[in-house]
Amino acid sequence: MITLKIEGMACSGCVSAVAKALSAADPTSTAEIDLERGIAEIQSVRPQKELMQAIEAAGYDVTPA
Template sequence: MLKLKVEGMTCNHCVMAVTKALKKVPGVEKVEVSLEKGEALVEGTADPKALVQAVEEEGYKAEVLA
């Protein structure tokens, strides 16, 4: 499981946008995005760089935590 720090989310619409973007990345099996924690948990075999890029393309900042 990968944990991403996501900055810039302010509402549930943001959570939906980030979730949708991450689910499009090849290898992603499950996505859980938390507005309160500013994090996204991703299960699967996706490339971490591709995950960060997908989030950034939606207009948010992201970095891999673990």
């Protein structure tokens, strides 16, 4: 499991945008995204760096949690 801290999520639309970015990076991934805490817990075969780059490309700041 990969846990990432995501800065800049303000609404359910933001959660959807992050989920879409993760799905584009790894269509087989699953993610639980907690808007209130700004945390995403992700199951993926892709490296953490790749997932972070996908989230950043969607317009959010991301760091390992």
